Amino acid sequence: MREVERWPALRRIIAGANRFLVTSHVFPEGDAIGSEVALAQHLRLLGKDVIICNDGPPPDRYRFLTRHHPVHSAESAWPEPGWIEAAICVDVSSWDYLGTVARRLRAARPVIVSIDHHHASAGFGDLDLIVEGAAATGEILYRYFVATGAEITPGMAEALYAAILFDTWGFRLPNTGNGTLLLAAEILALGVDHRSVCTHIFEADSFPKLDLLRLALGTLRSECEGRLAWLVIPEDLFLATGAEFADGDGILDFLLSLRDLEICVMFRQQGSRGVKVTFRSKGCHDVGCLAEGLGGGGRATASGVLLPMSISDAMDCVLPRLHALVDGQPADFADSEILPRVSGLS
Numbered sequence: 246m247r248e249v250e251r252w253p254a255l256r257r258i259i260a261g262a263n264r265f266l267v268t269s270h271v272f273p274e275g276d277a278i279g280s281e282v283a284l285a286q287h288l289r290l291l292g293k294d295v296i297i298c299n300d301g302p303p304p305d306r307y308r309f310l311t312r313h314h315p316v317h318s319a320e321s322a323w324p325e326p327g328w329i330e331a332a333i334c335v336d337v338s339s340w341d342y343l344g345t346v347a348r349r350l351r352a353a354r355p356v357i358v359s360i361d362h363h364h365a366s367a368g369f370g371d372l373d374l375i376v377e378g379a380a381a382t383g384e385i386l387y388r389y390f391v392a393t394g395a396e397i398t399p400g401m402a403e404a405l406y407a408a409i410l411f412d413t414w415g416f417r418l419p420n421t422g423n424g425t426l427l428l429a430a431e432i433l434a435l436g437v438d439h440r441s442v443c444t445h446i447f448e449a450d451s452f453p454k455l456d457l458l459r460l461a462l463g464t465l466r467s468e469c470e471g472r473l474a475w476l477v478i479p480e481d482l483f484l485a486t487g488a489e490f491a492d493g494d495g496i497l498d499f500l501l502s503l504r505d506l507e508i509c510v511m512f513r514q515q516g517s518r519g520v521k522v523t524f525r526s527k528g529c530h531d532v533g534c535l536a537e538g539l540g541g542g543g544r545a546t547a548s549g550v551l552l553p554m555s556i557s558d559a560m561d562c563v564l565p566r567l568h569a570l571v572d573g574q575p576a577d578f579a580d581s582e583i584l585p586r587v588s589g590l591s
């Protein structure tokens with residue numbers, strides 16, 4: 246079913262409930278938080294009560310968005326039993342990527358909607374609005390607001406613009422198309438300061454994050470005549486720099502500047518939970534399918550998986566698959582036999 250045909254269904258669900266939980270994936274970033282905040286403001290304009298709760302708290306750099314509507318961790322602000330009538334999950338359509346929110350949502354049993362642009366293989370909510378061609382979930386929301394004649398305040402526009410700017414990494418990634426730029430121009434015209442959003446998203450790094458980048462680049466290796474590159478962030482690099490796990494976000498994108506590179510990957514220790522493996526492709530290989538085969542998920546050009554093992558085991562597991570992908574050989578790995586269902590996102 247095309248997206249426009251599902252919009253009346255979304256509108257009906259919104260009209261039929263008064264108390265909404267809005268949520269997104271673990272480690273929420275620009276598209277997740279921007280989409281949540283824009284949707285929450287839309288629901289507030291309709292007179293609904295809204296709480297935004299994620300697995301964990303939002304990174305500080307998104308304060309310019311959370312001033313429009315607060316974004317909480319589930320632990321600090323999960324509503325009382327019976328409060329949630331409908332839950333709208335943005336930028337996620339899988340129980341695995343909801344973290345602790347999944348267990349709480351399953352217990353609350355509200356009507357569940359997902360609005361997402363990631364590849365989704367199975368039905369997730371009561372209504373799944375998956376638009377894989379969209380550059381960001383913020384783009385889907387913008388199209389919904391326009392199609393339904395909803396008011397878009399400057400605050401909503403800023404949140405939607407931040408979502409699209411983040412997921413295209415400043416309109417640089419392969420998901421950026423003619424339509425993305427036209428739509429971004431429309432959103433800017435609603436009163437968004439482009440430079441201000443860029444500053445918050447791309448120019449808000451701490452010194453420990455840059456220090457982490459310096460040490461992480463020391464582990465950089467290139468294989469397959471430069472078509473594959475990878476780096477590693479073990480726990481001791483976090484300890485040496487004082488950087489947090491989330492400070493590793495974006496480090497992999499620096500590798501995209503390498504000439505001849507087709508795929509890059511980062512192995513990042515996530516405490517006792519295992520190793521977060523993150524993939525980027527310049528577009529000629531589908532790293533979304535690769536991550537899905539490992540139990541994770543994402544898009545063709547940006548994906549990830551959390552592997553519950555050591556960094557060296559994760560490298561032994563992942564690098565041969567990448568060699569096969571880059572060399573164009575059909576993969577013959579018995580994915581499901583080695584790996585339990587685990588979570589991860591780009």
Ligand SMILES: [Mn+2]
Nearest residue numbers: 276336382412
């Ligand atoms: Mn997204």
